[in-house]
Amino acid sequence: MGYRFLCPADGQGMDEALEATRYFLYTLHTLPVHPCETLRALTAHESPLVLAELVALAAALLCWLWYLVTRNCSHVDRMWSILPPIYVIIFGWYDIKTAVAAVRIALTVSTSNGAGRGISISRILTAVSTAVSSSGADARLLVAAALATVWGCRLTFNFWRKGGYSLHYEDYRWAEVRKLMHPGVFEVFNLAFVALAQHALCLLITIPAFITATVGRKVENGTPQPLGSADWAAAALFALLLLGEVTADEQQWAFQRRKHQLLASGQLRRGDYKRGFRTTGLFRFSRHPNFFCEYGMWWSFYILCAVLPCRCLLGWSAAGAACLTLLFHAGSLWITERISAAKYPDYAAYQVTTSAIVPCWPGKRLGDTGSD
Numbered sequence: 001m002g003y004r005f006l007c008p009a010d011g012q013g014m015d016e017a018l019e020a021t022r023y024f025l026y027t028l029h030t031l032p033v034h035p036c037e038t039l040r041a042l043t044a045h046e047s048p049l050v051l052a053e054l055v056a057l058a059a060a061l062l063c064w065l066w067y068l069v070t071r072n073c074s075h076v077d078r079m080w081s082i083l084p085p086i087y088v089i090i091f092g093w094y095d096i097k098t099a100v101a102a103v104r105i106a107l108t109v110s111t112s113n114g115a116g117r118g119i120s121i122s123r124i125l126t127a128v129s130t131a132v133s134s135s136g137a138d139a140r141l142l143v144a145a146a147l148a149t150v151w152g153c154r155l156t157f158n159f160w161r162k163g164g165y166s167l168h169y170e171d172y173r174w175a176e177v178r179k180l181m182h183p184g185v186f187e188v189f190n191l192a193f194v195a196l197a198q199h200a201l202c203l204l205i206t207i208p209a210f211i212t213a214t215v216g217r218k219v220e221n222g223t224p225q226p227l228g229s230a231d232w233a234a235a236a237l238f239a240l241l242l243l244g245e246v247t248a249d250e251q252q253w254a255f256q257r258r259k260h261q262l263l264a265s266g267q268l269r270r271g272d273y274k275r276g277f278r279t280t281g282l283f284r285f286s287r288h289p290n291f292f293c294e295y296g297m298w299w300s301f302y303i304l305c306a307v308l309p310c311r312c313l314l315g316w317s318a319a320g321a322a323c324l325t326l327l328f329h330a331g332s333l334w335i336t337e338r339i340s341a342a343k344y345p346d347y348a349a350y351q352v353t354t355s356a357i358v359p360c361w362p363g364k365r366l367g368d369t370g371s372d
Helices: 014-028 035-044 048-070 075-080 083-091 093-113 121-134 139-161 172-179 183-204 207-219 229-265 289-310 316-343 347-353
Strands: 004-006 312-314
Touching: 014 035, 014 048, 014 207, 035 048, 048 075, 048 083, 048 183, 048 207, 075 083, 075 139, 075 183, 083 093, 083 139, 083 183, 083 207, 093 121, 093 139, 121 139, 139 207, 139 229, 139 289, 172 183, 172 316, 183 316, 207 289, 207 316, 229 289, 289 312, 289 316, 316 347
Parallel strands: 004 312
Antiparallel strands: none
16 A cells, blocks of 8 residues: 555544543543542543643643743753653553563563573573564554653753753753843743643654554554564664764763863863854754754654554644744744854854755865964
C-alpha cells in the first residue's frame, strides 16, 4: 500500500483525540466541586491522552502561579526537557509494562538456566530481545519512548550545568522581551504563551506517539506492526540529529567557558574569543545548529510514529513539529539575533556569511580580529 500526501480528518486518529479531549474538558468543570472524583475519573480513562492533557494543564498552571510569585519566566524551561518523555511514556505505558514483564521473566529463566555455568552477556541479550519481540508490545512505542527519554536526559543535563535549575536563573532573552511590551500586555503574554501555549506545544510534539498507540494497531487489526528498514532509518535520523545537537551544545559550552576564563584572567583574546561569539565547528555552517537539530528530531519522531504506521505524509499530528519549527524561525531566532547583533559589532558580518538555522555551505570566513 502506498503513501498519501494528505490524511483525511480521521486518518491519524483525530476522532480518538477529539473524543478524549471532549471528555477531558467536560469532566474538568466538575473539579472545583468534586476534586477527588474528577481526578480519579480523568486518570482512569481508557485514553492515555486524557491523562497527558491533565498533566499538561497542571504543569501550565503551576508555572504560571510560580511566575506570579517569583516574576521568573523560565519555569517552563525547567520542565521543557522533562515533560515530553513523560507524555511518550504515558502513551506507551501498556506496551512498556508488557515488555518489562516479559523481560523480567526472561531474565529470571536465563539466569536460573545459567546457574553454575556463569552468566553470558550474549545469552542474556538474546533472551531479552526474544522476550520483547514475542511479548506483543509495540516495538515502535518502545523505541519512541527510549529516544524521547535519551533526548530528555541529555537536554536536562545541559540545562542543569548552565544553572537552569537554580530558582534565580532566567533565560537572558526574557529581559529583552519585557522591554518590548507594555507591562500589562506582558502579563497576558506570559499566561497565554509562556504558560499555556508552550505547555500545549510540549504535549503536541509527542502526539505522534499517541497516534502509534491508537491508529497504528488498527492497520494490522490490533497487532503492532513490526519495525522495518524505514522505521529504523527514522529512528537513526533522530539519533543523528541528537548527536548533532550534543555536538553543537558541547562546542558552545567549551567556547563560552574559555571566553569567560580569558576575560576573568585578563589574557589576550584573538579571533572568535575577541568577537565574543563562535563561528567555527558546526557554527561555521549554521548560526544556530542546535535549533535545526531540535526541531529536526521532532520531525523524525513524527515520521517514525505517524507517517510510517499510518502511511500518510502530512496529517494533523504534524502540528507539534510544525509549530516548533515556526517558533524557532519566527520567535527564538528573532530575539536571539536581535540581542547578539546589538552586543557584538562583528555579528552583522557573520549573518551575511552564515545560514541562520538550516546548515548550508558558508561564505567567506570572517577576517582576523587581531588581539586585545
